[in-house]
Amino acid sequence: MSDAPDRSDSGDANDATDVDDASEAVDVADANDAAGPGELGAAETVAATDGPGDEPESNDSAVEEAAKHIPSGPPSGTPPLRVEGLVKRFGGVTAVDGASFEVESGSLTGLIGPNGAGKSTTFNCITGVHEPTAGKVYFEGEDITGLKPYQIARKGLVRTFQIARELAEMTVLENLMLAPQGQLGESAIRAVTPGLRGGVVEEETALRERAWETLEFFEIDHLAHEHAGNLSGGQRKLLEMARALMTDPEMVLLDEPLAGVNPTLEEKLLDRVHDLRADGYTFLLVEHDMDVIMNNCERVIVMHQGSVLAEGTGDEIRNDERVIEAYLGEDL
Numbered sequence: 001m002s003d004a005p006d007r008s009d010s011g012d013a014n015d016a017t018d019v020d021d022a023s024e025a026v027d028v029a030d031a032n033d034a035a036g037p038g039e040l041g042a043a044e045t046v047a048a049t050d051g052p053g054d055e056p057e058s059n060d061s062a063v064e065e066a067a068k069h070i071p072s073g074p075p076s077g078t079p080p081l082r083v084e085g086l087v088k089r090f091g092g093v094t095a096v097d098g099a100s101f102e103v104e105s106g107s108l109t110g111l112i113g114p115n116g117a118g119k120s121t122t123f124n125c126i127t128g129v130h131e132p133t134a135g136k137v138y139f140e141g142e143d144i145t146g147l148k149p150y151q152i153a154r155k156g157l158v159r160t161f162q163i164a165r166e167l168a169e170m171t172v173l174e175n176l177m178l179a180p181q182g183q184l185g186e187s188a189i190r191a192v193t194p195g196l197r198g199g200v201v202e203e204e205t206a207l208r209e210r211a212w213e214t215l216e217f218f219e220i221d222h223l224a225h226e227h228a229g230n231l232s233g234g235q236r237k238l239l240e241m242a243r244a245l246m247t248d249p250e251m252v253l254l255d256e257p258l259a260g261v262n263p264t265l266e267e268k269l270l271d272r273v274h275d276l277r278a279d280g281y282t283f284l285l286v287e288h289d290m291d292v293i294m295n296n297c298e299r300v301i302v303m304h305q306g307s308v309l310a311e312g313t314g315d316e317i318r319n320d321e322r323v324i325e326a327y328l329g330e331d332l
């Protein structure tokens with residue numbers, strides 16, 4: 001592993017052979033094992049961009065210029081996410097039982113609750129992994145209930161996914177290059193066009209530049225040619241977030257992004273989240289570490305037994321009798 005990132009694609013052709021498997025993995029119901037929305041339809045993209053001799057058309061000044069635009073940031077406006085009366089039943093188990101809440105634009109909102117409260121199922125219903133039994137999910141005012149994960153991702157609402165086995169066998173750069181064809185946001189394309197071929201640039205080139213910028217933003221560019229499976233737990237988390245950011249989303253859902261991450265990388269990851277948030281991105285964060293939630297989220301939603309028990313600032317939540325009771329004396 002070299003510290004100086006090699007911007008050529010040194011990954012051999014075999015590295016891309018599992019892409020079809022990765023794409024198929026998206027259909028797996030268990031989100032934790034599934035590849036993220038970023039892989040959909042990406043097979044040709046990788047095949048087309050990873051051949052030997054396919055050197056990136058580097059233009060340092062353009063890349064520097066582009067880096068200033070990362071992240072390019074979404075427009076601000078009304079609450080981007082609204083969940084209304086969400087219900088999800090699995091047979092006789094009611095995992096989510098009428099949850100309703102809003103996430104404000106540009107906020108870092110925490111979603112907490114005791115084990116089994118319904119947080120992950122809510123995430124899965126919002127992002128299309130599960131179809132809700134009842135209720136509605138609105139994104140930017142649009143009803144997205146029941147849409148497929150890739151359709152929701154295309155609208156700018158993405159989540160992080162654990163790096164699946166197939167993706168672990170690919171390099172870090174390839175993982176980012178798996179952003180879906182035609183799904184790179186227009187602002188992402190604009191961000192890499194200044195000075196390049198008079199403004200006419202192929203999406204493939206934009207995708208590569210975007211991948212490098214994103215790696216640099218997360219400070220994992222030195223790992224570009226490393227197989228994802230060789231990364232530490234914390235580096236993987238950075239990669240997972242980098243992959244989510246590749247499509248220039250407006251809102252990112254983070255499901256325990258700090259699990260197993262050492263304090264140094266945890267700080268780096270949170271710093272990046274705050275940077276992105278300052279640029280207008282909206283985050284909804286599920287995290288068991290209360291200190292992380294209380295120190296970083298300006299708003300906290302507490303779920304209990306499938307519905308929303310309380311909402312407020314960290315201090316309000318910490319002192320809410322109902323919340324204290326729900327956690328049965330656990331430290332808040």
Ligand SMILES: Nc1ncnc2c1ncn2[C@@H]1O[C@H](COP(=O)(O)OP(=O)(O)OP(=O)(O)O)[C@@H](O)[C@H]1O
Nearest residue numbers: 090093094095113114115116117118119120121122
């Ligand atoms: N696929 C499923 N089939 C049956 N029951 C499920 C399924 N997924 C979740 N549940 C149940 O739904 C309830 C809510 O689970 P969920 O994972 O959403 O809670 P959570 O708040 O994310 O919990 P944790 O913090 O422990 O991850 C639990 O009782 C769980 O056992």
